[in-house]
Amino acid sequence: MKTFKLNKMAAIALTAASIATVSGAANACSRITMDTPHGVSTVRSLDWGQQLGNVSEVHPVGLARSSKATPSYKHQAEWKTKYHTVTQVEKEVFVDTSADSMNTEGLAASLLYMYDSAKFIKDYKDTGAPAVNFGDITTFIAENYKTVDEAVSAFNNNEWQIAWVDGIHGTQHGLHLSIQDKSGDIALFQLNEGGKMVVHRGDTASDLRVMANAPLQQDHREYVSKVDLSNLKADKVPSSISSKDRNLRGLFYTSHIHLDKDKSWAQTRGKLLSTFNAGNLVPQDLIDPVNGETYATWTQFAYNQVSGDFHFTNWDTMTSIEYNINDTVNFDAKMCADLVKQANAGEKHVTWTACE
Incomplete structure (x- = not known):
């Protein structure tokens, strides 16, 4: 029997189609950012x-970078990496999208699904700023800015915009973007009614410490x-996997x-993960009401935005692997590591190789 390998354009076309067919199942992914005795830390699924x-x-x-998949906008973003960055790329469904x-300055960016923004894309107007495709937006932020204030100020000064119309590989999606830095400052970018971009500001003590999906933040x-979060009986805390319940x-x-300040980072990370998993992890086979x-x-990762520690878990096989971003600072070229493959092979520490 003849076998063949799809070329990249065909693979992208099929991926775009697969994304479109499961858009109704997209109300998933969560992120928490907490201030800990070992520094601000994030858990993301x-x-x-x-x-x-x-x-x-x-x-x-x-590294010379550009966001080329923005044909609907007058200006595409082009830049050189200012801050050494490690990004998590999803290639199986969202081809080459940095989630x-x-x-190394302790700033991170997270991209999550926001289905309720999709209907507002038709009303969004090109601001004339350099446009960044969703596939590149988290890397663009991390590679160009040191703090949340810097990134928000640049946005308010019309130095960058999100290429809403062009979506991911031509398929439009409602998404939203969180930026969090090592001071605990957080900004949440969402597209609202009338195509208006709204930037919510807060910190790890605010409700922005938790990020889920639809509905919009307000x-x-x-x-x-409607729920008393101080009630430890938790008799009003819902149990479904819906986004509003996970949030x-x-x-x-x-x-x-x-x-506890006397606990090690490993113990602190374990507590963060158990807290996240109790509230936000989604088991297989459950139905969103x-x-x-x-x-x-x-997949899930927990990272410390001060120390650079990064811990990855593949929930399909319950295998984990680690690295520290500071161990990569001497790299002078783009390097890659398939964390799922390496974790499944029983590796505990990441091996980096040249990207294909």
């Missing part, structure tokens, strides 16, 4: 109706306001977590 992968990419300082990125706040549970659990779809957590 990637959840979807199809199994996802994860490749880490190192982008050294001085999460962190630089609607999450209305839903959460509420995340706020409830993180409201009551106590992080909001959309009737099923999806699951496939």
Whole structure:
């Protein structure tokens, strides 16, 4: 029997089609950012109706970069990496989309699904700023900015915009972007009614410490306001995997977590992960009552934005692997590591090779 390998354009076309067919199952993924005795730290999951992968990419300082998949905009973003960055790239479904990125200055950016923004894309107007495709947005932020204030100021000064119309490989999606730095400052970027970009500001003590999916932030706040998060009986805390319930549970659990300064980073990370998993992890085969779809957590990472420690878990096989971003700072070229493949092979520490 004849076998063949799809060329890249064909693979992208099929991937775009597969993304479109599961858009209804997209209300997944979560992120929490907490201040700990060892520094601000983030836990992030990637959840979807199809199994996802994860490749880490190192982008050294001085790397020439551009966001070319922005044909609907007058100006495409072009830059050179200012801050050494490691990004988490999903290649199995969202071909070459960077879901999460962190630089050596302790700034990180997270891209999550936001289905409710999709209907507003038609009203978004090109601002004339350099446009960044969703596939590049987290790396663009991490490679160019040191703090949340810098990134937000640049956005407000019309130095960058998101290429909403062009979506991911030509397929439009509602998404939203969180930026968090090692001071605990957080900014959440969302597309609202009328094509208006809204930037919510807060910190690890605010409700922005938890990020889920639809509905929009103001609607999450209305839903959460009906529950007393200080009630340890938790008799009003919902149990479904829906985004609004995961967001509420995340706020409830993180409201009551106590992080002991005498504990090691490994112990602190373990507590962060158990807190996240209790409130936000999505087991396989459950049904979301909001959309009737099923999806699951496939990959998860926890990282310390001060020390640079990065811990990856593949939930399909319950295998883990680690590295520290500071171990990559001497790389002078783009380097890659398939974390799913290496973790499944029993490796505990990442091996970097030249990207294919």
